Amino acid sequence: MSSSSESSSDEDDVPLAALKQPKAKKATPTRSSRRSSTGSKSYKEDSEAEFEDESSDDDQPVASRKSPKKKTTAKKTKTKPKATKAKPTKAKADKPKKKTKTKAAASSSASTSKTYNTAAMALYDLSNKGKLISSLLSRWWYAMEWPDPKVTCAEACPPKCDMMDGFPGVFVVTTGSEIGKIIDLRDLQTCPNFKNMAKKSSEELVELLVKAIDEQQKELIEHDGEGTTVEKDLKALKKWALKLNCKTSDKEAEKVLKAHNLKIQ
Structure with a gap:
């Protein structure tokens, strides 16, 4: 009786931390267990993987989960090409220069198309x-001055005629059957x-x-x-x-x- 009581008292004096069960040693996986683990995952691993997938989706921002926008191709607007001044190019030596038409040549070409x-x-x-x-x-x-003012037109006036005003040497028949007839006595060689x-x-x-x-x-x-x-x-x-x-x-x-x-x- 004494021995048993002593042992129980000794156990009561032991601290609580010492009363905890010792941790079990991890069993070293055998070859068969390794093959099975590599071949198929356990239920726990599968559930953890699903949880990780769902959590990763929840952590993504809402903007990233939106459906991708369709690419719209911008309509090409036709733009008028800017007018560029053409640079004068030097005439090649092998090409003969164009001859410009002179006035005489132009008149000859015009004369062929029109008759006079x-x-x-x-x-x-x-x-x-x-x-x-x-x-x-x-x-x-x-x-x-024409006609020559030295010529006295009054003396040269034909009968039945009067000199026209402003036209020395030109006369008009005023009596007889030829009234209104014009008689021109001016020198036509100098007119x-x-x-x-x-x-x-x-x-x-x-x-x-x-x-x-x-x-x-x-x-x-x-x-x-x-x-x-x-x-x-x-x-x-x-x-x-x-x-x-x-x-x-x-x-x-x-x-x-x-x-x-x-x-x-």
């Missing part, structure tokens, strides 16, 4: 001399018409034209003052006439008449 029945129309349209003639005939009275002006050289025509322009400009300024449109046109015409090459102008007129088989008669 009179020398006046051909020169007016295709030559500088024709422009000189037409410009002078528009204002000849500023540069020359200011195309035929007589075309016989003159371009140099002489330029002198007469410049003289006519100067006289017309003086009279214009006296009546309308300076700076009018007509005065500007007169200055431009005078400038053109003074710069004209008279020899070239005469040759050009001859070529035009020859191309159309025309003569000044």
Whole structure:
């Protein structure tokens, strides 16, 4: 009895930590257990894997779980290409340069497409001399007197006629059966018409034209003052006439008449 009581008292004096059961030693896996563990997972491992998968999904942000947006291709808008100035390229040596048409060549090409029945129309349209003639005939009275004032038209007046006002040498029948008939006694060899002006050289025509322009400009300024449109046109015409090459102008007129088989008669 004494021994048993002593043993129980000794056990009562033992601390509580010492009364805990010793931890079981981990059993070393055998070859068969290793094969089974590698071959299939246990239920615990499977449940833990599922829990981990679910928790990983819960931890993801909501934005990442949204369905991916469909890629939209931006519509291509047609943009107009910017206008770029073309750089001048040097002409290659092997390519011949294009020859520019001269005025004479242009007039010859134009003459082939159009026919002229009179020398006046051909020169007016295709030559500088024709422009000189037409410009002078528009204002000849500023540069020359015709008919000659020395001729007494009163003495040359035919019977039953009266002289027309402003036209010395031109008469009108006033009595008899031919009333109204015009009788022209002016010297047609010197009158200011195309035929007589075309016989003159371009140099002489330029002198007469410049003289006519100067006289017309003086009279214009006296009546309308300076700076009018007509005065500007007169200055431009005078400038053109003074710069004209008279020899070239005469040759050009001859070529035009020859191309159309025309003569000044």
